[in-house]
Amino acid sequence: MAGLISRSVPCAILVVLCTVVPILAKDYTVGDTSGWAIGMDYSTWTSGKTFSVGDSLVFNYGGGHTVDEVRASDYSTCTTGNAITSDSSGATTIALKTAGTHYFICGVPGHCGSGMKVAVTVAAAGSSTSPSSSGTPSSDGTTTSPAGSNATNYKPSSNNVPDSSLGINISPFVALAGTCVAVFVMVFS
Numbered sequence: 001m002a003g004l005i006s007r008s009v010p011c012a013i014l015v016v017l018c019t020v021v022p023i024l025a026k027d028y029t030v031g032d033t034s035g036w037a038i039g040m041d042y043s044t045w046t047s048g049k050t051f052s053v054g055d056s057l058v059f060n061y062g063g064g065h066t067v068d069e070v071r072a073s074d075y076s077t078c079t080t081g082n083a084i085t086s087d088s089s090g091a092t093t094i095a096l097k098t099a100g101t102h103y104f105i106c107g108v109p110g111h112c113g114s115g116m117k118v119a120v121t122v123a124a125a126g127s128s129t130s131p132s133s134s135g136t137p138s139s140d141g142t143t144t145s146p147a148g149s150n151a152t153n154y155k156p157s158s159n160n161v162p163d164s165s166l167g168i169n170i171s172p173f174v175a176l177a178g179t180c181v182a183v184f185v186m187v188f189s
Contacts, residue, residue, distance in 0.1 A: 024054070025052075025054035025055050025056065026052075026055045026056075027055070027056045027057075027058050027093075028049065028051070028055060028056070028057055028058065029058045029060065030042070030045070030057055030058065030059045030060075030104075030118060031045055031060075032045065035059070035060040035061055036059040036060060036061035036065060036067065036092075036106070036116065037061065037065075037116070038106075038111055038114040038115055038116055039114060039115050040115050040116070041115065042115070042117065042118035042119075043118075043119075045118070046118065046119070046120055049120075050123060051096055051120045051121065051122045051123065052096070052122065052123050052124075052125055053096060053097060053098065053099055053122060053123070053124055053125040054095075054096065054097075054125055055096045055122070056093050056094060056095050056096060057093070057094045057096065057104070057120065058091075058092075058093050059087075059091070059092040059093075059094070059104075060090070060091055061090055061092075062090065063090065064108060065088065065090075065106050065108060065111065065116065066086055066087065066088040066106055066107040066108060067086070067087050067088075067092040067094070067104055067106070068080065068083035068084075068085070068086045068104065068105050068106070068107040069083060069084045069085045069086075069094070069102060069103065069104055070082060070083055070084060070103050070104070070105055071084070071103065072101070072103055074103070074105070075103035075104075075105060075117060075119060078105060078112035078113050078117065080105070080107045080108075080109060080112070081107070083107060086107060096120070096122045098122065099122050099123060099124040100121070100122060101119055101120065101121045101122070102119070102120050102122060103117070103118075103119050104117065104118050104119075104120075105117040
C-alpha cells in the first residue's frame with residue numbers, strides 16, 4: 001500500500017500541472033465592451049496589458065469589418081490586400097502562438113486609417129516582459145526592440161502555418177492521455 005501511495009504522489013502532481021497550464025492562458029477581448037470598431041484607440045487598450053504565448057485575442061465586430069493579420073510595414077501604412085490571415089466572421093479569435101509583435105488591421109478601405117488597427121507584443125511563455133516594451137515596426141516587416149532591451153527581432157512568417165515557440169504544441173487532450181498512460185505505468189509497474 002505504501003508503494004502505491006508513493007507512486008501516486010508524483011502522478012497526482014503531474015495531473016495537476018497538466019490541468020493548470022491551459023488555465024494560465026488569458027483571452028483578451030479587443031476593445032473590451034466597445035469591440036473592434038472605428039474610432040477606438042487600441043494603443044491605449046493594449047497599454048498595461050502583458051500578452052504571452054498561449055493567450056488569445058477575441059475580436060467582436062459587426063458586418064462590414066475584417067480582422068487581418070499583417071506585416072509591420074502594412075500596419076504602419078494601413079496597406080490592405082497583403083494579409084497573412086484574414087477573417088470577417090464577426091467573432092474572430094486569434095491564438096497568440098509565437099513571441100514577438102503581431103499586427104492586426106481592418107482590411108476594409110479607410111477603416112485602418114480611422115483607428116481599426118492594433119499591435120500586440122507577445123512575450124514568450126514564462127518570460128516577464130513589461131507591457132510598455134512594445135517595439136516599433138520598420139519597413140522591412142521586422143520589429144525593432146526599444147533601446148536597452150535584449151529582445152530579438154521578430155519577422156512574421158510568410159506562410160500560414162502556426163508555429164510553437166517551444167517547438168511543441170500539445171493539446172489538453174494529448175496531455176490528459178499522456179497523464180493516464182503515466183498513471184497506468186506507475187500503478188502497474
